[in-house]
Each structure stands twice: as structure tokens, then as C-alpha cells.
Amino acid sequence: LDLFHFQEEGPGVVFWHAKGWTIFQAVIAYMRRRLAGDYDEVNAPQMLDKSLWETSGHWEWYRENMFAAQSAGDEAEDKRWFTIKPMNCPGHVQLFKHGLKSYRDLPLRLAEFGVVHRYEPSGAMHGLMRVRGFTQDDAHIFCTEDQLADECLKINELILSTYADFGFDGELTVKLSTRPEKRVGSDAAWDHAEAVMADVLKRIAASNNRIKTETNPGEGAFYGPKFEYVLRDAIGRDWQCGTTQVDFNLPERFGAFYIDADGAKKAPVMVHRAICGSIERFIGILIEHFAGNFPLWLAPVQAVVTTITSDGDEYAKEVAAAARRAGLRVEIDLRNEKINYKVREHSLAKIPALLVVGKKEAESRSVSVRRLGSEGQKVMPTDEAIAALAEEAIPPDIKRERSKA
Ligand SMILES: [Zn+2]
Incomplete structure (x- = not known):
């Protein structure tokens, strides 16, 4: 179909041909229209000083998956290590922190079509499905605890309608992953977040009879519980795409706060969410789902x-x-x-x-x-x-x- 290729010098990074890039841009344009009015689209730097990733915990917890870079010149005066971002979150916390925030600014929804790089062993890579460099349709929502349930439901609506628009009208599973053994945050905070999300899960299940729900005890991220959205394609294969993760850790680690109605400083709840996940992988799934027969709006040559x-x-x-x-x-x-x-x-x-x-x-x-x-x-x-x-x-x-x- 002449959409993309890989070659040896770039393991796990995609050379997009004109036709493939046309599909890519159609997906991005679609998502951008869906975000308009609710989200602010931003762009955070590709390389940031290692110290930021030490603060975020990535350097300790996630280092094996990261690429780092340094000035190549022997005489360069700035020989610090920079991390090529594996995630957009720390950058978005910096954007949140820029300027004093009040409870009136919340929920603040920052979206980015962020290019991230993650190290994968060469045996784990697999065409567009598993790559080292990809674009996430990422967003971070900074909100109060009271706003959390509504935000999760709003994300859920966006995810479901997006999948339907791309022609996935089969079965869909939403999995709630709860607290793992190794975690940060108080038990009270986990109790609260899990209770909110369990309630949201019930409401999701009741709203649509195509949706199955499951709970995966102990499978949450170390910083909070999450929803995973698994869609079924035309020939019955399941693909995990969207995620919604609640995070009580990162804003605190970076000292992010807002001024509440009573004048007190409070850490916002941060929700990480992606709809398609990796755009590269999502296009791989679309190619499989349509067997190359794209609907007219997505076809590179119509x-x-x-x-x-x-x-x-x-x-x-x-x-x-x-x-x-x-x-x-x-x-x-x-x-x-x-x-x-x-x-x-x-x-x-x-x-x-x-x-x-x-x-x-x-x-x-x-x-x-x-x-x-x-x-x-x-x-x-x-x-x-x-x-x-x-x-x-x-x-x-x-x-x-x-x-x-
Ligand atoms: Zn994130």
C-alpha cells in the first residue's frame, strides 16, 4: 500500500511515505477537532535535563526504557545529559506550574500530540504495533477530587465515540486496574480514587450494552489506578488502545498546586489519558481492521x-x-x-x-x-x-x- 517502511539504521522508528502520512494527518486532524473547546493544545520540549526525570521518578523507575543524549562535540561547554522524552507528563506539569493557578482554572486540560521515544529490545518490536518512536494523542487533566468522576466519564464518552467513528462498533472491554503492592500515596487516597473509579465503571457498563467491564486487582500504576480500553477489530482480535490513569503522585513531586476557594494551597489530581494511544499503532490496527479498504474520509488517495x-x-x-x-x-x-x-x-x-x-x-x-x-x-x-x-x-x-x- 506504500504507506511506510522501516530500515536498519532506524530500529523501531517509522519512515512515513506520503500516503501513510496522509492517513496520519487525517487521524490527528480528527482528534484535534474532537478536542476543540475542551482542551488546550500545547507542546513541551523533546529533550529535557535529566534532573527533571529524577524528580518525576522516571530516572529511578523507568530508566531502562529511556534514551538519553548529550552534545556530540568534544569541545561543547554544555555536556549535561538530556533525556529524550518517553512521556509528556513532566513537561505538562511544568506548563501547569507556569503562573499561579486557582480552583477557577480547573479542570485544566492540556493536550499534546507528543512524540515520545522508549527503548524496546529489538525482539519486542513488531512493525507499527510496537515501535521505539511514536506519537501519542496525549492529555493531562488537572482537576480537583470533586471533579474526578465527571472528568473520567467525559473521557469515556470521547473514547467510545472516537472508536465508533473509526468503525470499531464491536465489543469493547474497559478494565479497572487497582493498587499494586509497590505504590506511592496514602491508603486513604487510593481508597477514594478506587471508589470513584469503581462507581464510574458501573456507570460506563450501564450506559452501553456493547461494553464489558473487568477489574484487575494489583495491576494499577505505582502512582494511581487506571482504566484500559480494549477494542475488538473486524476479525475478532483485541487491542488495548485508550487509557485513563489517575495520579496523585506527580503534581506533588513537582510541587504543583492551585489556590483553593478557602485560600489554601492544594495539589491537583492529575489524570493522564490517551484515546488512540500511539497513533502509529492505531494506524496499524486500522490497516488490519479495514484490510486496507479505508473508508473514504481516511483513504490517502480517494x-x-x-x-x-x-x-x-x-x-x-x-x-x-x-x-x-x-x-x-x-x-x-x-x-x-x-x-x-x-x-x-x-x-x-x-x-x-x-x-x-x-x-x-x-x-x-x-x-x-x-x-x-x-x-x-x-x-x-x-x-x-x-x-x-x-x-x-x-x-x-x-x-x-x-x-x-
Ligand atoms: Zn502522562
Whole structure:
């Protein structure tokens, strides 16, 4: 499908080809629309001094998974070690800490399409599914304890509707992982967070009959309990994608606080959440789920305009230009090959729509439309065919918003 490749010099990091990057950008654009109004999108640095990761606890707990870098020049005056971020959280705590925060600022939701690097042994890497460098659709919500349940439910709604928009309408499991043996925070704080999340889990289960729930005792992170969202693809495989993690540790470690209504300084609760998880892996799952037959809004090339004989060339160019003006991602194929050969080639490349033109079509300003996976073809006025494709290519979230209006 010509979407991406790997090569030896970059173990576990993706070379995105133009078509793969188009899908990647479509996923990001989708998520960005879904965040608008609720989240502030930010961007924290890629490399930060090791000391920050000592404060966060990563240097102690997570060092085996981290990459570190130093100036390469022998004479460089700044020879400190920097960590290439494996997570976005410490950066977001710095953003929260910048400027005094009041309870009125909460909940504060900071989102980042953050590029992270984590060391994986080479045997653990597996195509797009497990890589060393990836982009998370990450966010951190700083809130009060009272706001925690509502925030978890809001995230849950976002996760469920996102998966449905991407065509995962099968079974879904939400797992609650509770306190592990090695942990930080008081038992009272864990009791409270687990009680809130158990209640949220019940409400999630009651809200939707596609959802199964489970509890994994002892499987939570050392800093707090978490939800894991496991979706089932078209052929019944399960993939863990989204997570919601409650954290009472990191804000305190970094001395982050807000001024409460009574004037006292309080540490906010921090919720880490990702919807797709790793965008790279999510695209890997989409490729499997659709077996390459992407819905029109995600397809990197949505239509190819091609000719029966060369006397259709000029008209084919006009059709392609009109389709581009309508916002479609279009390629043009004027090769002097038999039309059946070209049709077969484009269907192997999983092109969703072929617009075939010849002399007759040029004279009647029409196109012959062939859709991937159906044998027939339909001759239509060109402007009608383009309008129908452009309508079909509207992402599902935009369609939903329009139908509300
Ligand atoms: Zn985080």
C-alpha cells in the first residue's frame, strides 16, 4: 500500500511515505477537532535535563526504557545529559506550574500530540504495533477530587465515540486496574480514587450494552489506578488502545498546586489519558481492521481519474482539477495502457473510487464511476459524481455536528 517502511539504521522508528502520512494527518486532524473547546493544545520540549526525570521518578523507575543524549562535540561547554522524552507528563506539569493557578482554572486540560521515544529490545518490536518512536494523542487533566468522576466519564464518552467513528462498533472491554503492592500515596487516597473509579465503571457498563467491564486487582500504576480500553477489530482480535490513569503522585513531586476557594494551597489530581494511544499503532490496527479498504474520509488517495484512450486526456485533467477543488485527494492516470489493466492495478492499490473517462464522457461531461469491491460501473454527470464523493468523504464527526445544526 506504500504507506511506510522501516530500515536498519532506524530500529523501531517509522519512515512515513506520503500516503501513510496522509492517513496520519487525517487521524490527528480528527482528534484535534474532537478536542476543540475542551482542551488546550500545547507542546513541551523533546529533550529535557535529566534532573527533571529524577524528580518525576522516571530516572529511578523507568530508566531502562529511556534514551538519553548529550552534545556530540568534544569541545561543547554544555555536556549535561538530556533525556529524550518517553512521556509528556513532566513537561505538562511544568506548563501547569507556569503562573499561579486557582480552583477557577480547573479542570485544566492540556493536550499534546507528543512524540515520545522508549527503548524496546529489538525482539519486542513488531512493525507499527510496537515501535521505539511514536506519537501519542496525549492529555493531562488537572482537576480537583470533586471533579474526578465527571472528568473520567467525559473521557469515556470521547473514547467510545472516537472508536465508533473509526468503525470499531464491536465489543469493547474497559478494565479497572487497582493498587499494586509497590505504590506511592496514602491508603486513604487510593481508597477514594478506587471508589470513584469503581462507581464510574458501573456507570460506563450501564450506559452501553456493547461494553464489558473487568477489574484487575494489583495491576494499577505505582502512582494511581487506571482504566484500559480494549477494542475488538473486524476479525475478532483485541487491542488495548485508550487509557485513563489517575495520579496523585506527580503534581506533588513537582510541587504543583492551585489556590483553593478557602485560600489554601492544594495539589491537583492529575489524570493522564490517551484515546488512540500511539497513533502509529492505531494506524496499524486500522490497516488490519479495514484490510486496507479505508473508508473514504481516511483513504490517502480517494479517487483516481483515468482514461480509456488518449483522446480523453484533456477532459481527465479537467475532472481531476474539479475533484481537487471539491477537497478530494485525487490522482490522475493517463498512461497508455488497456483500461482493464489500469482498473485491476488501482483496485489492488485499494483506491476507493475510479473515475473513467473517454471521448464519449468528454462530450457529455460525464464520468464512469467504479467503486472498489463492486463489479459494476455507473455513468454520471461529472459534477454529480464529484459532489457525491465529496459528501461521502466528510469525516464522521463533522457529519454528526452538521446533522445537529
Ligand atoms: Zn502522562
